[in-house]
Amino acid sequence: MKPASISARLLVSLALLFALTVFLATALAVHSTHHRIDADYDSQLIAESHTILMFVHEDLEENGQLDNYKLDSAVLSFLPEEERALHEYVRWRGLRIWKNGKLAAQSEGAKDLGFPMAPTGFSEAMHGQDKWRIYAISMPTAGIVVETMENLSNRDRLISDIIEEMTEPAIALLPVLGILLYVAVWFGLRGVRRMAHQLARRAPDDMAPLKGDLPTELRPLQKSLNSLLSRLENSITREREFIDNAAHELRTPLAAMRLQGQLIDHAKTDAERADAAKSLIETIDRTSTLFNQLLTLSRIQHQKLEAQSLALANIVREVVSERALLAAEKDIDISLEGPEDAAANAQPDMLKILLGVLIDNAIRYTPAAGRIAITVDNGKIDIRDNGPGIPESEREKVFERFYRARRDQQGSGLGLAIAKQVCDFLKADIALGQGLDGAGLGVSLVFKDEHAHRA
Structure with a gap:
């Protein structure tokens, strides 16, 4: 399997880190935004309920009945100006008033919901696929309960719009970020390429230490390589000395053995032949001792203790x-x-x-x-x-x-x-x-x- 390059690993790691950062930032933003929107919109429901309760109490005291138009107008008064102009509140906001446990009036947005009277405070109810948030406030002395409600899909849509606005620029910048990351990694690895170039240009017998101002992270590698080169140089020097010494020291006994072999060949008597053979054996013994000592010396130099x-x-x-x-x-x-x-x-x-x-x-x-x-x-x-x-x-x-x-x-x-x-x-x-x-x-x-x- 082909090993992955450092550049590729760095790029992938940085890209994953960036993606994780964006994901976490988005998740935190969504959570914070959701909490803020819930708090703001719940505050609106509470304010609407209290205000409507005062309107209802006044109508009951003055007219003895409830005016549905006033209900829609009251809800509308709490909406932003542009939403008031479009009357979109009808689709996602509603208001209901209960008198002695019976539905006395409701806004256009609350029709067809069919929810039973909600308990006092906040509650939620389902209508089809939609979830509604309800806030109920009561006036026990008059037997009145006022409910303001909101379709939560509106909040979800608002949060989705905010997330989209946040993520679209980040997604659009991804190609630019990728290029910037590649350039940064390429420049960051210049020291590695420079070191590799130095080693590639070296002659096989060049054991000089690597030089150059390298980044801090590469200096331990440079130090280790220089230490290795120094040990290799010492080892090669010892090998050369061993070969030179062996060649020098073996030359004389080998010449002596050749000469003694010739003496044996040219000996005229058994005594001369025996003397030459004895000298040859002694020379062979000395040469064997020398060779064994040279091998011992070489083995010592490479021994791990x-x-x-x-x-x-x-x-x-x-x-x-x-x-x-x-x-x-x-x-x-x-x-x-x-x-x-x-x-x-x-x-x-x-x-x-x-x-x-x-x-x-x-x-x-x-x-x-x-x-x-x-x-x-x-x-x-x-x-x-x-x-x-x-x-x-x-x-x-x-x-x-x-x-x-x-x-x-x-x-x-x-x-x-x-x-x-x-x-x-x-x-x-x-x-x-x-x-x-x-x-x-x-x-x-x-x-x-x-x-x-x-x-």
Whole structure:
């Protein structure tokens, strides 16, 4: 399904809002007008009844009878001048006089209605499809009841005329309003079109932040897009660095493998062939280690962390057990000390990668029959060995990618760089110091998370 445009949604929403506003305004106006007209016309009925009652009382006292002409004239005197001229009151106004419970006189408009005598005050009665409003007033001492009445269709017609006068201009202005709404929405969305135009013109590798004075409502979107572009730029930069580093570092071992393959091919004796094959296997192992470290480094850069409280001793044992054969080949003793309930808040996989890198380094550079001592405490891990160590002047540099403290050392120069990056992700501090027996290398990990607690 094709998504609706913002312009269309705004136009429809504004149109519906306008229609609802007109409807509510009309409903309120109708209610107010109806109430006002009812009050005005009811007041007329009351005034007519009281005046007619005085006329009737005078006629009875002077003549002893009722004059129908005077009834019509009395009703007519309360009507607007233009209605009096047309005598339209006959159709929708009426007057009846009762004497001792009998109809004594009635106006032309009241003939043929056939209503019984109404109770005192206001009441309503039906005649065919028409509803009549009646006001009755009595003079008990004379036995007289005067009724003035009105056909309510007159009021309804008047209200309809008022509503028509109110709504006709609004309906006539609808096309103009639609055009004005469209223009207003079009101008209001200029910022969106400008932003879309900026993005459409960009080169695929252009990650510069979006610029321009946008409306307040679009600034959060602009800020989010700029943040996304910044993260994309960093990600692309890391990918390029990874590819460049991998290409640079793999070039040498690949060339060495080619050369060693040629040596195997040209070996004249079994001993020469065995030596070349051994060198080839070692080169393949180093290349495999390098490649795995590069992949680990790339994976760390895209890892989403969900920290949890971890028992450090258990994690260390798991990592050490995976490297038991490597340590056994060099007869290296790996010891673990510290409380069993020592814990830290960290992401399990990342912590295993970190410990694996550091323990691999310690095994690689610790001489045969050497020692590696690991100590755990709450929020802290220390790994020390009795290998050659790293000069104090170079301890900060070894965290850089592909940096080797000594050129004659084996390795890719990525181990401690990976460890530093994992520590950054885990929000942990890593520090290098002295190892065992006044020599070797010591690595201290301190987890900053203040919520770390004993497991």
